[in-house]
Amino acid sequence: NAGVTQTPKFQVLKTGQSMTLQCAQDMNHNSMYWYRQDPGMGLRLIYYSASEGTTDKGEVPNGYNVSRLNKREFSLRLESAAPSQTSVYFCASSDVGLNSPLHFGNGTRLTVT
């Protein structure tokens, strides 16, 4: 049982390049999320998908797009990377219900030069 799998683990981009971060979960969860983690700022929600076929903006969506490809997969795309997007990106999933915990992947460390 892999849980939440993110690829790649590390990535270096030049300013203006594009890339897609992949996330897949095998827990049959309805909801999936993308967070970014920056030093001293905790985790901030970029986008979330409450269920297959829906996506919504979180706290910091600018510069990102997402696709809920199916129930298992939720990808995050940077169309034109900027140094301010240097961060660690975490994908998470959860079941429906207020006390259903978030299950996190191990993160993607992205550096934009």
Add this chain to the structure above:
Amino acid sequence: GEDVEQSLFLSVREGDSSVINCTYTDSSSTYLYWYKQEPGAGLQLLTYIFSNMDMKQDQRLTVLLNKKDKHLSLRIADTQTGDSAIYFCAEMGPGGYNKLIFGAGTRLAVHP
């Protein structure tokens, strides 16, 4: 808006108790959470407390909730070196769907 605040560092001696504190702003939060992050890994749920509770105990962990002061604490008894990690406090954001609002995290260092 919603905000969750924590102190950034805590250093304790092995065997002592650790207390990590957190303040939050949204009094309507139904659940409050503690997550643990070990180096190079994602966050793992440690424990949570429902807003109608004052205290929750789970083995070495004790969570205290003071709703009047919007203060949450996590006590780890008999702290071990394996407890060294970053601990995040989180509250449920508006609109449900488990959109959590996280604090900046408290780095716990346990020394012999």
